[in-house]
Amino acid sequence: MDKKLSARNFILGLQHLVAMFGATVLVPAITGFNPAVALFAAGCGTLIFHFVTKRKVPVFLGSSFSFIAVILAVKEMHGGDLRYAQGGLLVAGLVYVIISLFIGKVKLSTIHKILPPYVIGPMIMIIGLTLLPVAVDMASAHFLLAGLTLVYVVLINKFATGLLKQMSILLAVVLGYSTALVIGMVSGTPIVDFSVVTQANLLAFPEFTTPKFSAAAIFTIVPIVLAVFMEHIGDVTTNGTVVGQDFLKDPGLNRTLLGDGLATMFAAMIGGPANTTYGENTSVLAITKNYDPRNLRIAAVFAILLALFGKFGAILQTIPVAVMGGISFMLFGMIAWIGVRMIKDNKVEFNAQSIIVMVVMLTIGLGTSYLSKYAGITIGVKLTETVMLTGLSLAAISGVVLNLVLNLVFKTEIKDTEERRPEAV
Numbered sequence: 001m002d003k004k005l006s007a008r009n010f011i012l013g014l015q016h017l018v019a020m021f022g023a024t025v026l027v028p029a030i031t032g033f034n035p036a037v038a039l040f041a042a043g044c045g046t047l048i049f050h051f052v053t054k055r056k057v058p059v060f061l062g063s064s065f066s067f068i069a070v071i072l073a074v075k076e077m078h079g080g081d082l083r084y085a086q087g088g089l090l091v092a093g094l095v096y097v098i099i100s101l102f103i104g105k106v107k108l109s110t111i112h113k114i115l116p117p118y119v120i121g122p123m124i125m126i127i128g129l130t131l132l133p134v135a136v137d138m139a140s141a142h143f144l145l146a147g148l149t150l151v152y153v154v155l156i157n158k159f160a161t162g163l164l165k166q167m168s169i170l171l172a173v174v175l176g177y178s179t180a181l182v183i184g185m186v187s188g189t190p191i192v193d194f195s196v197v198t199q200a201n202l203l204a205f206p207e208f209t210t211p212k213f214s215a216a217a218i219f220t221i222v223p224i225v226l227a228v229f230m231e232h233i234g235d236v237t238t239n240g241t242v243v244g245q246d247f248l249k250d251p252g253l254n255r256t257l258l259g260d261g262l263a264t265m266f267a268a269m270i271g272g273p274a275n276t277t278y279g280e281n282t283s284v285l286a287i288t289k290n291y292d293p294r295n296l297r298i299a300a301v302f303a304i305l306l307a308l309f310g311k312f313g314a315i316l317q318t319i320p321v322a323v324m325g326g327i328s329f330m331l332f333g334m335i336a337w338i339g340v341r342m343i344k345d346n347k348v349e350f351n352a353q354s355i356i357v358m359v360v361m362l363t364i365g366l367g368t369s370y371l372s373k374y375a376g377i378t379i380g381v382k383l384t385e386t387v388m389l390t391g392l393s394l395a396a397i398s399g400v401v402l403n404l405v406l407n408l409v410f411k412t413e414i415k416d417t418e419e420r421r422p423e424a425v
Helices: 007-031 035-052 068-077 083-105 108-114 117-139 143-159 162-166 168-187 195-199 215-243 248-270 279-288 293-307 310-317 321-345 352-375 391-409
Strands: 061-063 275-277
Touching (some): 007 061, 007 068, 007 168, 007 279, 035 061, 035 248, 035 275, 035 310, 083 215, 108 215, 108 391, 117 215, 143 321, 162 168, 168 321, 248 275
Antiparallel strands (some): 061 275
16 A cells, blocks of 8 residues: 555545534534534544554544433433533443453353343344434424424435435535524524624634543443444444455454543543444445545544634534434434344344343333333332432343343353454454
8 A cells, every 4th residue: 555645545534524524513412512522532532543453444433322312311310411421431431441451352252142132232222212202302492494304314315325325414414404594584583593603713622521420420321331332343343344354353353442442531531422433434435445544544633623613613503403303313213223123134033032131121221211201200220329220221231131141041052153352452
């Protein structure tokens, strides 16, 4: 590979920036984190990941959707103070780092035995389904605008191809934003408030915040690591398949996990959402057939520079809540569908064990979440006087423990088709 950077590298880097942009700023827009900080954290997190993985893996790390539900739960738990969510995310990243230190000694087949698709699938489904009421709440700000935005994203996904389809979320947000401006002009009551833009400086360093810690926040957020751990393995495997290399072997799963964990810890320390490997950018690799990791690092630098434009960050904050609500209908539904697809694609056998685990997890996860939010009834496992496991956290832990117990009851044997151990650092 020619080590000299060319104009093509910068063009491809810009394309990767566009591919990740919509999802990366959408997560903070939904949860309340600062979008500029999220962009800065994503850029720095990607560079951290590339350094740890010997600059071999062409991925971009952006804001993770998997943590949205628990971030919102912790935010409500602490009166809107997102710093406690930062603390929980920081510990979650630390757990990732700790796992990476031991993962070289564990076979992938053992990991899949502890976390099979019929455990991970329901976790992901619960994440999406518990978020749907949030989408409805946001859409209620202006149902017409939310409905039109949803139509935009559906039409783009239906009729667009190539990179335009990969940019469907970003394009739908732009169209929804434009529609809000038109509706405001027609009705005479502006939907978009530009006061924050006029007050912002053209260039400004993102406003970082420091994390706070509470046992309740930590125990709410950390169990999500179980789901994102398997998501990470899937993303790195898919990326390696596209590129034609086995990244689980070289640089090793332990290194990719370490990079992901350190990136999430960095994001949490400065006030951004958790980071994760992005399938959107892997899709760009497949479309362009250019697998140069330097293009992703160029995109990371672009993201950092973009975060330094104060006016730009202020514009992101003016996106109407209803627009985000319309987008969220699609996104949260798709998260639930990913859980279903994981069960389908892995050809899960619907026997007594898998059915029991899935039913119990869905009942616990959805039941306790909705009872707590809409009926004011809190059911869960009380750890301390102030900490109780409910919702997804309780469902995740219950699913893992129940599956291990049923492995003994049904004497389950996992077909060991993969005995490869990821290389140690």
